Amino acid sequence: MNPFSLSGQTALVTGANTGIGQAIAAAMARAGAHVIAAGRSSCAETVALTGGEELTLDFADPMAARDVFSGRxxxxxxxxxxxxxxxxxxxxxxxxxxxxxxxxxxxxxxxAQAFAKAALARGADAKIVNIASLLSFQGGIRVPSYTASKHGVAGITKLLANEWAAKGINVNAIAPGYIETNNTEALRADPDRNKSILDRIPAGRWGRADDIGEAAVFLSSPAAAYIHGAVLNVDGGWLAR
Structure with missing residues (x-):
């Protein structure tokens, strides 16, 4: 058995219409999972890449997924x-x-709560991967609510792991570094900012969305069965600098 295979698994990826979310969905599909691509805007491109299905979820309502896990x-x-x-x-x-x-x-x-309730009712093993940030560890500038929220994601990842690890649910997180996405296009286009960022990254390059996708596959796979409450930095060594 391939310990990195997701064959026979179904994965729900939120914010999967573009960027890191799309890359995670595509990586999950390559690993054999059936992918449900969820977003507030069309995920048609992601569905074309994965052969999965689309689900409209707008988390402006934080309870938007309350009923998603019932009956499936x-x-x-x-x-x-x-x-x-x-x-x-x-x-x-x-x-x-x-x-x-x-x-x-x-x-x-x-x-996560709605997902875990359904998994616990089935008595099934399950995996949760939260997307944290470098700002789960650093302060940043001019993004107070984002920084607070990503510190919170790291915290609840550990909390939920404490509660659910013995019940067959792995809860972990990934903290992406500077990744080549639409959100960082302006930074990469600015020669001074681009240089200052690259100078600090030991790997010497910006991350690719696929770097996050493959890390998510690992944390979702049998290979990560004994990993609970981890926040995995996928940052080219940024935080180690």
Missing amino acids: TIDILVNNAGIIRRADSVEFTEEDWDAVMDVNLKAVFFT
Whole structure:
């Protein structure tokens, strides 16, 4: 048996319409999983890549997935959906605080809760992979709610692992570094910022979305059966610098 295979498994990936979420969905499909690509906008491109199915979920309502796991068997949950709002802390609004915390933290917890309830009712092993951030460990600048939410993702990953590890549910997280996505295009296009970032990354390159996808496959596979509560940095060595 291939310990890295996801054959026969069904994986739900949130925020799977583009970028890291799409790469995770594609990697899961390559590993043999049936993929449900969830997003608030069309995931048609991801479905074409994976041969899976599409599900519309908008985590502006943190309870959007409350009924998703009833009546179907989903073995793997990847909580990837997230948003960011930028402003100086002295100007940051309550609206921007609440919007980010709802999607990035509250929805992560309650989606995991709904998933775990279904898995526990089946008596089945299951895997949860949350997408954290370098800002689960660092402060950042001008992103107070994002930083708070990603610190929270690291914390609830450990909390849920403590509660569910002995019940057959692995809960772990990935902290992506600087990845080549649409969100970082402006940074990569700025020669000074691009150089300053690359100078700090021991690997000497920006990460690729596939780097995160393959890490998610690992944490979802039998090979990671004894990994619980870990936050895996996939950052080219950024945090080690």
